[in-house]
Amino acid sequence: MDDDVPPPPRPPPLLPPESLLHLCSHGYLGLELPHHLADKYNQLLATSDAFFAQPAETKRLYRPGTGLGPEHRGPPTSATNTERGYTHIDGEKEYLTLRKSMTHLPPGIYDAAAPLWHDTANLLHRILGDIGVYLGLEPTAWDGVVADSLEPSDGIYDDDGDDKGGKGKEKDGEGAKDGEGAKDDKGENKGEKPGSGRPRTHPRDDPPTLLRLFRYEPGGGGAEQHRDLGLLTLCVCWGKGLQVRPQRPPQPQPQPQSAVDSREPSQAPPQPPVPWLNAPRVTVMTGDTLHVLSSYRIPSAQHRVVVDAKEAVESAGESKADDDSNSSNNNKETRSSESRRSIVFALRSTTAGDIDLAAFGGYGSVPARELYDNIRKSRVNINANKEARAVMRAEYERVRGKGKGLKEVGPKSEMEEGDKQPKPDNGEGVDDDSTLEGELVGVA
Numbered sequence: 001m002d003d004d005v006p007p008p009p010r011p012p013p014l015l016p017p018e019s020l021l022h023l024c025s026h027g028y029l030g031l032e033l034p035h036h037l038a039d040k041y042n043q044l045l046a047t048s049d050a051f052f053a054q055p056a057e058t059k060r061l062y063r064p065g066t067g068l069g070p071e072h073r074g075p076p077t078s079a080t081n082t083e084r085g086y087t088h089i090d091g092e093k094e095y096l097t098l099r100k101s102m103t104h105l106p107p108g109i110y111d112a113a114a115p116l117w118h119d120t121a122n123l124l125h126r127i128l129g130d131i132g133v134y135l136g137l138e139p140t141a142w143d144g145v146v147a148d149s150l151e152p153s154d155g156i157y158d159d160d161g162d163d164k165g166g167k168g169k170e171k172d173g174e175g176a177k178d179g180e181g182a183k184d185d186k187g188e189n190k191g192e193k194p195g196s197g198r199p200r201t202h203p204r205d206d207p208p209t210l211l212r213l214f215r216y217e218p219g220g221g222g223a224e225q226h227r228d229l230g231l232l233t234l235c236v237c238w239g240k241g242l243q244v245r246p247q248r249p250p251q252p253q254p255q256p257q258s259a260v261d262s263r264e265p266s267q268a269p270p271q272p273p274v275p276w277l278n279a280p281r282v283t284v285m286t287g288d289t290l291h292v293l294s295s296y297r298i299p300s301a302q303h304r305v306v307v308d309a310k311e312a313v314e315s316a317g318e319s320k321a322d323d324d325s326n327s328s329n330n331n332k333e334t335r336s337s338e339s340r341r342s343i344v345f346a347l348r349s350t351t352a353g354d355i356d357l358a359a360f361g362g363y364g365s366v367p368a369r370e371l372y373d374n375i376r377k378s379r380v381n382i383n384a385n386k387e388a389r390a391v392m393r394a395e396y397e398r399v400r401g402k403g404k405g406l407k408e409v410g411p412k413s414e415m416e417e418g419d420k421q422p423k424p425d426n427g428e429g430v431d432d433d434s435t436l437e438g439e440l441v442g443v444a
């Protein structure tokens with residue numbers, strides 16, 4: 001007998017079976033964070049609050065852009081890039097977006113965010129492992145697509161000019177603009193950990209995963225209904241506003257017609273819309289990339305943010321999405337004069353190399369960047385400013401109106417119909433090298 005039994009390859013399952021079933025059926029789940037991680041979120045919130053309390057001119061130093069002068073501290077990328085640095089949408093919200101490189105950050109943010117990045121990415125990776133088991137995949141199936149997002153970098157960015165134009169530019173396909181920008185800007189992370197001799201990190205080498213600190217204006221509108229682009233998103237909220245929409249329960253099969261009821265199935269009364277529910281304070285949500293890689297078995301979470309207190313109460317009817325044992329039920333109402341804040345960690349699939357589809361029950365492999373770009377198509381960036389959203393929405397409607405667009409909204413039809421779809425927006429016009437996230441699914 002061989003006593004040499006190898007250790008299990010993974011930690012034991014994290015989610016109880018009923019919670020995993022809820023997540024895989026509805027796309028969202030309330031979580032109770034371990035104390036140490038909840039503390040880290042509270043510390044990051046305090047640091048983030050301190051940053052948002054700064055005068056507008058100070059915060060603007062951290063916006064993305066190039067050639068913005070010696071005081072500029074933000075990422076040296078396109079000025080319209082909403083996926084890095086500080087963004088302010090007047091009357092709506094402001095947010096600071098961190099990427100794995102952890103560079104170009106206001107003082108104090110790196111120290112508060114880096115440990116939290118590590119713990120959150122690893123928590124979501126573990127939940128992906130559970131989802132893999134639910135799907136009948138190897139629990140390690142996701143490792144290759146998230147490996148480059150798991151650990152934060154060291155926040156050092158020292159562009160002394162000798163790697164411009166080459167290293168990493170093609171790595172994730174989003175580097176050219178970043179790299180060009182670096183020529184015009186020293187790009188030092190002056191508010192952050194000084195140091196030398198350590199591996200340098202350039203923003204252009206970042207995987208698309210992000211950590212975002214939000215502050216919403218009271219009554220400023222929140223975020224329109226959408227689905228996230230990536231694999232899993234963790235939202236930690238201070239103040240009510242995040243709402244989720246469960247999947248419609250399966251409908252009973254139409255009965256054989258009888259003399260009593262001769263209605264055609266198509267004449268059945270229309271279903272009332274599924275109501276929005278207030279999300280638990282800490283909620284994990286599935287994204288479109290997970291939907292696609294699960295062969296469409298796992299829905300992506302429909303969600304929105306409603307910060308108009310009156311609308312939030314009316315639309316969700318005070319019901320809470322805490323119908324599972326894991327949810328945390330302390331999503332206190334924000335007083336209308338108070339700003340809602342949230343910290344969002346969006347774990348996205350790599351854009352480097354190839355994705356082995358066999359690991360997901362498919363066949364062959366696909367270039368990771370191609371998968372990412374296909375899923376990103378026909379999306380509206382719900383975190384862009386009003387004008388940009390209007391342009392994207394109009395283009396989206398134009399394409400749909402011509403009948404050449406997606407037969408149905410969403411990545412399923414995109415994947416089925418290949419990548420020949422007209423592109424309502426590919427991100428270039430708005431964010432240049434950034435990812436558009438969030439799709440409006442019922443554009444009014």
Ligand SMILES: O=C(O)CCC(=O)C(=O)O
Nearest residue numbers: 214223235237242305342
């Ligand atoms: O602020 C939140 O709670 C969620 C924001 C969101 O859904 C998003 O930015 O994609």
Ligand SMILES: [Fe+2]
Nearest residue numbers: 227228303438
């Ligand atoms: Fe979202």
